Amino acid sequence: MIFIGSARKGPWPLALAALSYGLPLVFILVPLASFLAYSFFHMQDGQIVAGFSLANYQRFFTDAVFLPVLWKTCVLCFSVAALTTLIGYPVAFLLANLGGRIRYFLLLLILVPLLMSYIIKIYAIRSILGGKGFLNQFLLWTGIISQPSDLFVFNLNAVLLCLTVLLLPFAILPIFLALERIPAALIEASTDLGASGLQTFARIVLPLSLPGISTAATFVFVLAIGDFLTPQMVGGQSGFTFGRIIFSQFGTAFNWPFGAALSAILSMVVIAAMLLTRRLERRAL
Structure with missing residues (x-):
């Protein structure tokens, strides 16, 4: 106790805060x-x-290329988020309903990749x-x-x-943690009051x-x-995304100020998505 009290009065709290x-x-x-x-700098004679x-x-908003690509990228990433959530929820739900340590072992296997x-x-x-590849060979073999x-x-x-x-494991983990925090007493009370499994899920499990x-x-x-790496490796010419544009500005184009501006715009989109999610969470609660 003397050591703890002296540590609180010593330099350690200040160092930890720093x-x-x-x-x-x-x-x-x-x-x-x-x-x-850097995004407010500009290029002149290659310097x-x-x-x-x-x-x-001004170039971003006036050029006919960048806004459509940003919109297409946002739609693509929203689709990825929707798919991973729809696929990850049943997986997380099954894991959360398993008993003992087996669910943590299976969760670990999902996170190993x-x-x-x-x-x-x-x-x-x-x-x-x-x-x-395997998919085409299988479809050819089945005659599809x-x-x-x-x-x-x-x-x-x-x-x-x-x-x-x-990105599927990144969707499974937070859903699993949310499902695991639901008190078992609530589900048991719902069952005791005569609610069916579907009603319990719709009125308790899903909202929580x-x-x-x-x-x-x-x-x-x-x-x-x-x-930007995934679109670069599997996207081809028709799979061009906003991340690839930013990558090209720092790489082949060597226009770092414009790349910084595009990155700042992308950061604003990310911040807006996070704020929107937080607002929706507050309304749900």
Whole structure:
């Protein structure tokens, strides 16, 4: 007790507070602020000119290319979030209803792919969806198609399917945690009062799991909209997304100020999605 009391009066609380607030400030806020400042610079004769200019944002809103691509990317990522949530909810529901430690073991198996290399997983999915991949071979064997299909390779369909498979664990986990927190006494009381299983699910389980659903959808949406590697590897020319445009500005175009402006705009979209989700959660509660 004497040691604890002296520690509270000593330099440790100040040091812990400095770490708690200083690390996010140095590694998150400062880079974001510098990135935002960079977006107001401009290029001249192949050189970055430091000076306040709205040319990058003006180019985004006046050029006929960028807004449609951003809208298409948002629709794509919303579809990924919806699919992962719809697929992940039954899986999380089954896991939450299992007894003992088996549910945590199965949950661990679902999360194991997150430890694998992202690029290796993309190559594996692309090999399955390719012209000579497992999916086409299976469809040819069953007679559903007469020749290999390119419906799920090098287009937006491939990006949608690949992102759904890759990000599915990120949807299952928050839904599982929300379902696990539902008191068993509520479900037992509903059963004792004569409610059917469907009524219990509709009136108790589903409403109480809505925060987990919204968290899962938002988490997947944010991860998907910032992904440029998956569209680059499986999207092809018709699978062009906003992330690939940002990547090209920092890579081949070497227009860092415009890339920073596009990144700032994408950050605003992410923040708006998070605020909307929080507002919907408050209304649900």
